[in-house]
Amino acid sequence: MSQLLPLDFLNWASRLFLAQGVIILFLLLNIVSFSMPHAGDFKPFFLLMAVYYWAIYRPTVMPIPYTFVLGLVFDLLAELPVGLSALILVGLQTIVQKSRLFLMGQPYVMVWLGFAVMSFAYTISFWLLMSLSEFSFAPFKAFVQMMIAGLLSIMIFPLASLILQGVHRLLPVTSNPMRMVG
Amino acid sequence: MKRRSRSKVQVRFSPFQFLGQGQASLIFILAAVLLLTVSFVRPGVYGGVRSTVSDALTPALILLSEPFRQVASFTSSVTGLSEMRAENAQLRAENARLREWYQTALMLDAENQSLHSLLNVKPDPAHRFITARVIADSGNAFVKSAIVAAGSEDLVQKGQAVLSGDGLVGRIIESGRNSSRILLLTDVNSRIPVLLEGSRQKAILSGMNEELPLLKYLPADIEVKEGTRIITSGNGGMFMPGLPIGTVVMKDGQPYVKPYADISRITHVRIVDFPEDPNLIEGGELR
Numbered sequence: 001m002s003q004l005l006p007l008d009f010l011n012w013a014s015r016l017f018l019a020q021g022v023i024i025l026f027l028l029l030n031i032v033s034f035s036m037p038h039a040g041d042f043k044p045f046f047l048l049m050a051v052y053y054w055a056i057y058r059p060t061v062m063p064i065p066y067t068f069v070l071g072l073v074f075d076l077l078a079e080l081p082v083g084l085s086a087l088i089l090v091g092l093q094t095i096v097q098k099s100r101l102f103l104m105g106q107p108y109v110m111v112w113l114g115f116a117v118m119s120f121a122y123t124i125s126f127w128l129l130m131s132l133s134e135f136s137f138a139p140f141k142a143f144v145q146m147m148i149a150g151l152l153s154i155m156i157f158p159l160a161s162l163i164l165q166g167v168h169r170l171l172p173v174t175s176n177p178m179r180m181v182g
Numbered sequence: 183m184k185r186r187s188r189s190k191v192q193v194r195f196s197p198f199q200f201l202g203q204g205q206a207s208l209i210f211i212l213a214a215v216l217l218l219t220v221s222f223v224r225p226g227v228y229g230g231v232r233s234t235v236s237d238a239l240t241p242a243l244i245l246l247s248e249p250f251r252q253v254a255s256f257t258s259s260v261t262g263l264s265e266m267r268a269e270n271a272q273l274r275a276e277n278a279r280l281r282e283w284y285q286t287a288l289m290l291d292a293e294n295q296s297l298h299s300l301l302n303v304k305p306d307p308a309h310r311f312i313t314a315r316v317i318a319d320s321g322n323a324f325v326k327s328a329i330v331a332a333g334s335e336d337l338v339q340k341g342q343a344v345l346s347g348d349g350l351v352g353r354i355i356e357s358g359r360n361s362s363r364i365l366l367l368t369d370v371n372s373r374i375p376v377l378l379e380g381s382r383q384k385a386i387l388s389g390m391n392e393e394l395p396l397l398k399y400l401p402a403d404i405e406v407k408e409g410t411r412i413i414t415s416g417n418g419g420m421f422m423p424g425l426p427i428g429t430v431v432m433k434d435g436q437p438y439v440k441p442y443a444d445i446s447r448i449t450h451v452r453i454v455d456f457p458e459d460p461n462l463i464e465g466g467e468l469r
Binding site: 024042067146 | 206207210211213214215216217218220221222225228231232235236239242243246250251253254255316317318319320321322323324325326327328329363365370390391392444446447449
């Protein structure tokens with residue numbers, strides 16, 4: 001077995017953490033203030049983009065428990081009922097992972113369309129769960145604003161998937177340090 | 183050679199398709215449903231965890247919000263260049279007008295002091311302002327809240343009023359070590375006790391998740407005039423009394439309030455550090 005040099009290890013670790021860093025960046029982008037009027041009302045679904053992309057192309061980067069925790073963190077930061085985003089993201093990730101074989105071989109337009117469907121499902125389930133938490137229908141205006149945010153997400157998705165694709169190419173072949181050498 | 187047509191993917195819709203291999207998914211979906219039920223039944227139970235999480239991520243959020251802030255100030259400085267002369271003239275006129283009001287205010291303050299001492303009225307405790315920057319919004323259209331980069335280390339406490347620009351924008355609902363959360367007055371859960379200037383009629387300002395919050399719990403026979411100034415009443419010891427909020431606008435026969443502050447465009451806030459009335463009884467969840 002060849003030697004595991006410290007530099008190799010650093011290289012492997014930094015590439016692995018780059019992928020995770022980009023995921024955390026997407027989570028923070030969902031929350032950070034854009035310093036624009038009404039920015040919070042029309043925020044694109046960055047976290048959903050990351051969840052969708054990795055669920056199709058490399059589920060081990062973003063396993064289900066990890067998505068669950070990230071969803072919880074987002075709920076805590078966004079003053080939402082805790083568990084709401086976690087539930088929707090884990091549910092959507094499960095659906096996408098089941099359709100992996102179908103989506104992986106498709107041209108990019110189909111993947112984009114798949115994201116549009118997921119975005120729509122995200123909005124609808126978000127609104128339904130928020131209505132449930134208030135025990136009355138959540139404001140329709142907010143629903144419309146979220147639909148617009150969904151449209152923005154669909155438009156931004158190619159850019160986001162470009163970034164994620166770049167990170168994907170940089171990823172090491174395996175995330176198991178024992179299998180790195182040889 | 184002719185290309186083979188793409189073989190059709192067989193999608194089997196068996197009822198148990200989503201079970202079996204997706205055991206992890208099922209467990210976490212159930213866990214999420216459980217947590218969600220808890221937060222439906224007892225909404226305030228995650229307050230401490232929220233503060234901890236926002237404290238932990240505040241440095242990253244401050245770092246991440248910097249580029250957006252720079253871009254916003256750059257665009258405003260570029261567009262402002264052309265309007266600078268007009269703005270300058272307007273500011274000079276406003277300054278002259280405010281100087282007159284300053285003299286009047288000093289005179290009224292002196293008169294107020296002498297009347298207070300005559301009637302032996304206990305003066306309101308002194309207040310001070312804590313300035314803070316907004317680093318995060320709620321990220322969705324259903325909740326109107328914001329996170330600021332000031333916490334208990336800067337003497338920010340739960341229940342303090344938050345001003346921005348010309349008027350009230352909300353109040354602090356959670357205060358961590360170096361970050362705090364504001365509930366804006368346009369949020370559906372926001373209820374602020376207010377006073378109509380002039381008639382001294384009390385009411386509650388409740389957010390509707392719209393641009394304009396609604397004045398509720400006014401007696402049916404009260405006539406509310408458009409343009410009436412709304413200020414905080416300080417009822418329940420919740421806020422410092424007399425903070426400006428906005429003016430009344432009538433919409434569909436209902437009295438809404440147009441806030442003085444531009445709530446969609448908050449970048450810096452002033453938090454009013456007003457000591458609580460020591461005569462108030464401990465307890466209750468409003469505070």
